[in-house]
Amino acid sequence: MFPYIAEYRAGVVTDGLPGNGTAANFTCDISNYLVGLHSSGEAFLGPPATVSFASGDDSATGTMDNVPAARGSVYTLPACGFAVVGKLFKGWQVGSNTGNLKQPGDTFTVSGNTTVKAVWEDDPTTVVVSFDACGGTVEPAKAEIGVGAAIGALPTPTREGGWVFLGWFTEPAETAFAAGEGTPVTAETTFDEDATVYAHWRLPGDINGDGSVNNKDLTRLQRYLKGAEVEVVVQNQDVNGDGGVSNKDLTRLQRWLKGANVEIH
Numbered sequence: 001m002f003p004y005i006a007e008y009r010a011g012v013v014t015d016g017l018p019g020n021g022t023a024a025n026f027t028c029d030i031s032n033y034l035v036g037l038h039s040s041g042e043a044f045l046g047p048p049a050t051v052s053f054a055s056g057d058d059s060a061t062g063t064m065d066n067v068p069a070a071r072g073s074v075y076t077l078p079a080c081g082f083a084v085v086g087k088l089f090k091g092w093q094v095g096s097n098t099g100n101l102k103q104p105g106d107t108f109t110v111s112g113n114t115t116v117k118a119v120w121e122d123d124p125t126t127v128v129v130s131f132d133a134c135g136g137t138v139e140p141a142k143a144e145i146g147v148g149a150a151i152g153a154l155p156t157p158t159r160e161g162g163w164v165f166l167g168w169f170t171e172p173a174e175t176a177f178a179a180g181e182g183t184p185v186t187a188e189t190t191f192d193e194d195a196t197v198y199a200h201w202r203l204p205g206d207i208n209g210d211g212s213v214n215n216k217d218l219t220r221l222q223r224y225l226k227g228a229e230v231e232v233v234v235q236n237q238d239v240n241g242d243g244g245v246s247n248k249d250l251t252r253l254q255r256w257l258k259g260a261n262v263e264i265h
């Protein structure tokens with residue numbers, strides 16, 4: 001790499017006094033070198049290094065660009081451009097120095113390529129509710145609310161393949177037959193600690209609850225309508241959406257399976 005040859009000279013003065021002042025007073029006239037500020041405030045030319053930023057948390061959002069800096073220069077730490085739901089920014093860890101967190105506006109001397117990592121602490125006044133879409137997708141996947149506060153507006157997940165969202169619940173649905181059962185989560189639900197809530201889904205026409213719609217569902221509905229003791233997904237029986245369960249639903253499902261231009265509910 002570059003030999004460490006900082007030049008304690010004025011560089012090429014474009015404005016202001018040589019030797020002291022800000023780096024903006026100087027122009028680099030050596031290829032690949034950068035203008036930096038020595039801790040004394042004197043500008044100099046030095047070989048380049050990179051200051052890069054790490055979020056410090058897998059769930060962080062935001063990005064921060066790498067910053068080129070002259071090796072040996074004093075670098076002033078910026079504000080944190082990352083955010084983590086439910087956590088507060090505690091400070092910057094410079095390199096491997098875990099014992100001495102620095103704050104935005106603090107400085108360090110760039111001795112080489114340096115990673116500056118954000119350090120976080122739990123926000124004691126908030127809880128994080130995670131949304132598990134259970135086969136679907138949802139945005140945002142987390143909400144931060146005050147301890148004991150109502151969660152308010154809930155996100156609506158989506159799922160490919162015709163699945164219909166039944167709502168958020170405190171437990172996942174064990175099977176299609178259990179979807180919609182359990183304790184629902186509403187805008188008024190409050191949380192005293194971090195929690196995960198789960199999407200429940202149903203698939204219109206999936207009478208036997210096996211996750212697909214085919215002739216087996218037709219047979220199952222037929223048997224059910226004849227009074228046989230068979231298990232059916234209650235929410236999926238009213239295939240034509242008229243509010244009742246009858247042979248009309250059987251006909252509707254049959255036509256849908258044959259590719260007719262009809263809707264199933």
Ligand SMILES: [Ca+2]
Nearest residue numbers: 206210212213
């Ligand atoms: Ca099925």
Ligand SMILES: [Ca+2]
Nearest residue numbers: 238240242244
């Ligand atoms: Ca019906």
